[in-house]
Amino acid sequence: MSRPLPIHPDEAASRARGALLGLAVGDALGGPVEFMTAGEIRAKHGVLREMVGGGWLRLKPGQITDDTEMSLCVARAIIAARGWDLTGIAGQFASWLKTRPLDVGDTCRRGIRNFMLKGQLETPPNQWDAGNGALMRMVPVGLFTLGDDALLRRCAVEQAHITHNHALSDVACICYGRLLHRAIAASSKTRIRREVDSLSTDFPTFGFEPYRGLSTGYVVDTFQTVCHYFFRGRDFEECVAGAVNQGGDADTTGAIIGGLAGAYYGLESIPRRWLKRLDKRLVSELNELATRLVALSSLQAP
Ligand code: MN
Numbered sequence: 001m002s003r004p005l006p007i008h009p010d011e012a013a014s015r016a017r018g019a020l021l022g023l024a025v026g027d028a029l030g031g032p033v034e035f036m037t038a039g040e041i042r043a044k045h046g047v048l049r050e051m052v053g054g055g056w057l058r059l060k061p062g063q064i065t066d067d068t069e070m071s072l073c074v075a076r077a078i079i080a081a082r083g084w085d086l087t088g089i090a091g092q093f094a095s096w097l098k099t100r101p102l103d104v105g106d107t108c109r110r111g112i113r114n115f116m117l118k119g120q121l122e123t124p125p126n127q128w129d130a131g132n133g134a135l136m137r138m139v140p141v142g143l144f145t146l147g148d149d150a151l152l153r154r155c156a157v158e159q160a161h162i163t164h165n166h167a168l169s170d171v172a173c174i175c176y177g178r179l180l181h182r183a184i185a186a187s188s189k190t191r192i193r194r195e196v197d198s199l200s201t202d203f204p205t206f207g208f209e210p211y212r213g214l215s216t217g218y219v220v221d222t223f224q225t226v227c228h229y230f231f232r233g234r235d236f237e238e239c240v241a242g243a244v245n246q247g248g249d250a251d252t253t254g255a256i257i258g259g260l261a262g263a264y265y266g267l268e269s270i271p272r273r274w275l276k277r278l279d280k281r282l283v284s285e286l287n288e289l290a291t292r293l294v295a296l297s298s299l300q301a302p
Protein backbone atom coordinates (compact mmCIF):
# COMPACT_ATOMS: atom_id res chain seq x y z
CA MET A 1 0.00 0.00 0.00
CA SER A 2 1.26 3.43 -0.83
CA ARG A 3 0.56 6.29 1.52
CA PRO A 4 0.47 9.78 0.05
CA LEU A 5 2.89 12.20 1.66
CA PRO A 6 1.25 15.00 3.63
CA ILE A 7 1.85 17.73 1.09
CA HIS A 8 -0.20 19.67 -1.43
CA PRO A 9 0.37 18.45 -5.01
CA ASP A 10 1.10 22.00 -6.26
CA GLU A 11 3.91 22.44 -3.75
CA ALA A 12 5.29 19.02 -4.66
CA ALA A 13 5.23 19.94 -8.35
CA SER A 14 7.17 23.14 -7.66
CA ARG A 15 9.81 21.28 -5.65
CA ALA A 16 9.94 18.62 -8.38
CA ARG A 17 10.72 21.30 -10.95
CA GLY A 18 13.44 22.53 -8.59
CA ALA A 19 14.87 19.00 -8.56
CA LEU A 20 15.09 18.53 -12.34
CA LEU A 21 16.33 22.07 -13.00
CA GLY A 22 18.73 21.85 -10.06
CA LEU A 23 20.17 18.69 -11.59
CA ALA A 24 20.80 20.42 -14.93
CA VAL A 25 22.30 23.51 -13.27
CA GLY A 26 24.67 21.42 -11.15
CA ASP A 27 25.74 19.40 -14.19
CA ALA A 28 26.42 22.57 -16.21
CA LEU A 29 28.31 24.30 -13.39
CA GLY A 30 30.52 21.27 -12.73
CA GLY A 31 31.13 20.15 -16.33
CA PRO A 32 33.99 22.57 -17.04
CA VAL A 33 35.92 21.40 -13.96
CA GLU A 34 35.22 17.67 -14.23
CA PHE A 35 38.31 15.65 -13.29
CA MET A 36 40.19 18.67 -11.90
CA THR A 37 41.38 18.61 -8.29
CA ALA A 38 40.07 21.13 -5.75
CA GLY A 39 43.49 22.81 -5.84
CA GLU A 40 43.51 23.10 -9.62
CA ILE A 41 40.03 24.66 -9.56
CA ARG A 42 41.13 27.15 -6.89
CA ALA A 43 44.22 28.12 -8.88
CA LYS A 44 42.21 28.69 -12.06
CA HIS A 45 38.87 30.07 -10.80
CA GLY A 46 39.21 30.96 -7.12
CA VAL A 47 35.81 29.69 -6.03
CA LEU A 48 33.89 28.64 -9.13
CA ARG A 49 30.40 30.19 -8.92
CA GLU A 50 29.72 30.97 -12.57
CA MET A 51 28.92 28.96 -15.70
CA VAL A 52 32.29 29.32 -17.38
CA GLY A 53 32.27 26.60 -20.03
CA GLY A 54 35.44 24.90 -21.24
CA GLY A 55 37.06 21.97 -19.51
CA TRP A 56 38.14 18.70 -21.09
CA LEU A 57 34.82 18.47 -23.00
CA ARG A 58 35.15 22.08 -24.31
CA LEU A 59 31.65 22.91 -23.09
CA LYS A 60 29.75 26.10 -23.85
CA PRO A 61 28.78 28.03 -20.71
CA GLY A 62 25.58 26.41 -19.39
CA GLN A 63 25.96 23.26 -21.50
CA ILE A 64 24.76 20.06 -19.84
CA THR A 65 26.33 16.59 -20.18
CA ASP A 66 25.39 12.90 -19.92
CA ASP A 67 24.09 13.26 -16.35
CA THR A 68 21.20 15.47 -17.46
CA GLU A 69 20.83 13.72 -20.82
CA MET A 70 20.40 10.27 -19.27
CA SER A 71 17.96 11.72 -16.72
CA LEU A 72 15.99 13.15 -19.65
CA CYS A 73 15.94 9.66 -21.22
CA VAL A 74 14.43 8.16 -18.05
CA ALA A 75 11.88 10.96 -17.69
CA ARG A 76 10.81 10.90 -21.35
CA ALA A 77 10.32 7.12 -21.31
CA ILE A 78 8.10 7.25 -18.20
CA ILE A 79 6.02 10.07 -19.66
CA ALA A 80 5.70 8.38 -23.06
CA ALA A 81 4.43 5.17 -21.45
CA ARG A 82 2.43 7.00 -18.75
CA GLY A 83 4.08 4.68 -16.27
CA TRP A 84 7.15 2.57 -15.59
CA ASP A 85 8.61 1.16 -18.83
CA LEU A 86 12.08 -0.35 -18.46
CA THR A 87 12.33 -1.28 -22.14
CA GLY A 88 11.31 2.25 -23.01
CA ILE A 89 14.08 3.65 -20.79
CA ALA A 90 16.70 1.35 -22.35
CA GLY A 91 15.37 2.33 -25.78
CA GLN A 92 15.82 6.02 -24.94
CA PHE A 93 19.38 5.30 -23.79
CA ALA A 94 20.03 3.50 -27.11
CA SER A 95 18.65 6.39 -29.18
CA TRP A 96 20.76 8.78 -27.14
CA LEU A 97 23.93 6.70 -27.65
CA LYS A 98 23.29 6.78 -31.42
CA THR A 99 23.44 10.58 -31.33
CA ARG A 100 27.14 10.21 -30.41
CA PRO A 101 26.92 12.18 -27.16
CA LEU A 102 29.87 14.27 -26.06
CA ASP A 103 30.45 12.08 -23.02
CA VAL A 104 29.36 8.54 -22.06
CA GLY A 105 30.70 6.56 -19.12
CA ASP A 106 32.30 3.20 -20.03
CA THR A 107 29.91 1.20 -17.83
CA CYS A 108 26.90 3.00 -19.28
CA ARG A 109 28.12 2.43 -22.84
CA ARG A 110 28.64 -1.29 -22.21
CA GLY A 111 25.16 -1.74 -20.71
CA ILE A 112 23.43 0.20 -23.48
CA ARG A 113 25.33 -1.73 -26.16
CA ASN A 114 24.26 -5.02 -24.57
CA PHE A 115 20.67 -3.85 -24.74
CA MET A 116 21.09 -2.85 -28.40
CA LEU A 117 22.76 -6.13 -29.39
CA LYS A 118 20.95 -8.63 -27.17
CA GLY A 119 17.91 -6.84 -25.76
CA GLN A 120 19.51 -7.26 -22.34
CA LEU A 121 17.76 -5.18 -19.67
CA GLU A 122 19.85 -6.34 -16.73
CA THR A 123 23.61 -6.42 -16.82
CA PRO A 124 25.12 -9.29 -14.74
CA PRO A 125 26.51 -8.42 -11.28
CA ASN A 126 29.99 -6.99 -11.60
CA GLN A 127 32.41 -5.84 -8.93
CA TRP A 128 33.51 -2.94 -11.17
CA ASP A 129 29.99 -1.54 -11.52
CA ALA A 130 30.13 0.60 -8.37
CA GLY A 131 30.37 3.84 -10.35
CA ASN A 132 27.87 6.69 -9.97
CA GLY A 133 26.31 6.29 -13.46
CA ALA A 134 23.02 4.85 -12.21
CA LEU A 135 22.75 7.31 -9.30
CA MET A 136 23.16 10.35 -11.56
CA ARG A 137 19.90 9.63 -13.40
CA MET A 138 17.71 8.97 -10.34
CA VAL A 139 15.83 12.29 -10.10
CA PRO A 140 13.01 11.31 -12.52
CA VAL A 141 12.63 7.98 -10.69
CA GLY A 142 12.32 9.84 -7.38
CA LEU A 143 9.60 12.09 -8.82
CA PHE A 144 7.62 9.33 -10.49
CA THR A 145 7.63 7.17 -7.31
CA LEU A 146 6.62 9.95 -4.87
CA GLY A 147 4.46 8.53 -2.12
CA ASP A 148 5.36 4.88 -2.85
CA ASP A 149 8.56 3.54 -1.28
CA ALA A 150 8.09 0.00 -2.62
CA LEU A 151 7.79 1.33 -6.15
CA LEU A 152 10.87 3.49 -5.60
CA ARG A 153 12.92 0.47 -4.52
CA ARG A 154 11.83 -1.55 -7.55
CA CYS A 155 12.28 1.22 -10.13
CA ALA A 156 15.60 2.48 -8.71
CA VAL A 157 17.19 -0.96 -8.97
CA GLU A 158 15.67 -1.86 -12.34
CA GLN A 159 16.85 1.32 -14.04
CA ALA A 160 20.26 0.99 -12.37
CA HIS A 161 20.74 -2.57 -13.61
CA ILE A 162 20.43 -1.60 -17.26
CA THR A 163 24.05 -0.51 -16.89
CA HIS A 164 25.25 -0.94 -13.28
CA ASN A 165 24.68 -4.06 -11.18
CA HIS A 166 26.35 -3.59 -7.82
CA ALA A 167 24.94 -3.62 -4.26
CA LEU A 168 26.51 -0.25 -3.32
CA SER A 169 25.09 1.43 -6.41
CA ASP A 170 21.66 -0.11 -5.71
CA VAL A 171 21.44 1.07 -2.11
CA ALA A 172 22.77 4.53 -2.99
CA CYS A 173 20.10 4.88 -5.69
CA ILE A 174 17.32 3.82 -3.29
CA CYS A 175 18.57 6.07 -0.50
CA TYR A 176 18.89 9.07 -2.84
CA GLY A 177 15.30 8.47 -4.00
CA ARG A 178 14.19 8.54 -0.37
CA LEU A 179 16.10 11.78 0.22
CA LEU A 180 14.23 13.28 -2.74
CA HIS A 181 10.89 12.02 -1.40
CA ARG A 182 11.63 13.59 1.99
CA ALA A 183 12.85 16.86 0.50
CA ILE A 184 9.77 17.17 -1.71
CA ALA A 185 7.57 16.46 1.32
CA ALA A 186 9.24 19.50 2.95
CA SER A 187 10.97 17.44 5.67
CA SER A 188 13.68 19.10 7.75
CA LYS A 189 17.34 18.32 7.12
CA THR A 190 17.37 16.53 10.47
CA ARG A 191 14.62 14.22 9.26
CA ILE A 192 16.26 13.76 5.84
CA ARG A 193 19.54 12.99 7.58
CA ARG A 194 17.95 9.95 9.25
CA GLU A 195 17.64 8.26 5.84
CA VAL A 196 21.40 8.56 5.36
CA ASP A 197 22.08 7.39 8.93
CA SER A 198 20.01 4.32 8.31
CA LEU A 199 21.95 3.62 5.09
CA SER A 200 25.29 3.94 6.89
CA THR A 201 24.09 1.68 9.69
CA ASP A 202 23.63 -1.10 7.13
CA PHE A 203 26.56 -0.03 4.92
CA PRO A 204 29.12 1.82 7.10
CA THR A 205 31.22 2.66 4.04
CA PHE A 206 28.70 5.45 3.26
CA GLY A 207 29.46 7.27 6.53
CA PHE A 208 30.54 10.79 5.57
CA GLU A 209 31.72 12.22 8.88
CA PRO A 210 34.56 13.00 9.00
CA TYR A 211 34.44 13.82 5.29
CA ARG A 212 37.38 12.26 3.45
CA GLY A 213 37.34 14.78 0.62
CA LEU A 214 37.08 12.18 -2.12
CA SER A 215 34.77 13.06 -5.02
CA THR A 216 35.59 10.42 -7.61
CA GLY A 217 33.11 8.54 -9.79
CA TYR A 218 32.98 5.73 -7.21
CA VAL A 219 29.40 5.80 -5.96
CA VAL A 220 30.48 5.82 -2.29
CA ASP A 221 32.76 8.86 -2.78
CA THR A 222 30.07 10.62 -4.80
CA PHE A 223 27.38 9.95 -2.20
CA GLN A 224 29.61 11.12 0.66
CA THR A 225 30.44 14.34 -1.19
CA VAL A 226 26.77 15.04 -1.88
CA CYS A 227 25.83 14.42 1.77
CA HIS A 228 28.70 16.47 3.14
CA TYR A 229 27.86 19.57 1.12
CA PHE A 230 24.07 19.16 1.30
CA PHE A 231 23.87 18.92 5.08
CA ARG A 232 26.32 21.75 5.73
CA GLY A 233 25.13 24.08 2.95
CA ARG A 234 22.78 26.94 3.89
CA ASP A 235 21.19 27.50 0.50
CA PHE A 236 21.05 26.01 -3.00
CA GLU A 237 24.07 27.89 -4.30
CA GLU A 238 26.26 27.01 -1.32
CA CYS A 239 25.39 23.30 -1.57
CA VAL A 240 26.03 23.01 -5.30
CA ALA A 241 29.09 25.25 -5.46
CA GLY A 242 30.56 23.38 -2.48
CA ALA A 243 30.33 20.00 -4.20
CA VAL A 244 31.50 21.30 -7.58
CA ASN A 245 34.55 23.05 -6.13
CA GLN A 246 35.58 19.77 -4.53
CA GLY A 247 36.48 18.73 -8.11
CA GLY A 248 36.78 15.12 -9.22
CA ASP A 249 33.57 13.99 -10.87
CA ALA A 250 32.33 17.54 -10.40
CA ASP A 251 29.53 17.61 -12.97
CA THR A 252 28.05 14.42 -11.55
CA THR A 253 28.31 15.40 -7.88
CA GLY A 254 26.94 18.79 -8.97
CA ALA A 255 24.00 17.15 -10.77
CA ILE A 256 23.15 14.84 -7.87
CA ILE A 257 23.37 17.50 -5.16
CA GLY A 258 21.59 19.95 -7.47
CA GLY A 259 18.64 17.55 -7.73
CA LEU A 260 18.44 17.15 -3.96
CA ALA A 261 19.01 20.82 -3.07
CA GLY A 262 16.54 21.88 -5.78
CA ALA A 263 13.91 19.62 -4.23
CA TYR A 264 14.70 20.85 -0.72
CA TYR A 265 15.03 24.60 -1.33
CA GLY A 266 12.60 24.78 -4.27
CA LEU A 267 12.78 26.19 -7.77
CA GLU A 268 12.88 29.81 -6.56
CA SER A 269 16.14 29.14 -4.73
CA ILE A 270 18.13 28.34 -7.88
CA PRO A 271 20.20 31.39 -8.86
CA ARG A 272 18.61 33.06 -11.88
CA ARG A 273 22.00 33.78 -13.40
CA TRP A 274 22.56 30.01 -13.55
CA LEU A 275 19.12 29.16 -14.95
CA LYS A 276 19.49 31.84 -17.62
CA ARG A 277 22.56 30.07 -18.97
CA LEU A 278 20.65 26.85 -19.70
CA ASP A 279 19.17 26.24 -23.12
CA LYS A 280 15.58 27.61 -23.11
CA ARG A 281 14.07 24.50 -24.69
CA LEU A 282 15.80 22.36 -22.08
CA VAL A 283 14.36 24.49 -19.26
CA SER A 284 10.83 24.25 -20.61
CA GLU A 285 11.11 20.50 -21.20
CA LEU A 286 12.45 19.90 -17.68
CA ASN A 287 9.63 21.98 -16.20
CA GLU A 288 7.05 20.05 -18.18
CA LEU A 289 8.56 16.63 -17.38
CA ALA A 290 8.71 17.40 -13.66
CA THR A 291 5.06 18.41 -13.56
CA ARG A 292 3.99 15.34 -15.50
CA LEU A 293 6.09 12.93 -13.42
CA VAL A 294 4.46 14.20 -10.23
CA ALA A 295 1.04 13.91 -11.89
CA LEU A 296 1.76 10.22 -12.62
CA SER A 297 2.93 9.53 -9.06
CA SER A 298 0.90 8.23 -6.13
CA LEU A 299 0.75 11.78 -4.77
CA GLN A 300 -1.95 12.41 -7.35
CA ALA A 301 -3.60 9.00 -7.21
CA PRO A 302 -7.29 8.97 -6.25
MN1 MN B 1 28.68 14.29 -17.17
Ligand code: MN
Residues within 6 Å of the ligand: 034, 249, 250, 251, 252, 253
Ligand atom coordinates in the same frame (compact mmCIF):
# COMPACT_ATOMS: atom_id res chain seq x y z
MN1 MN C 1 30.79 13.20 -14.54
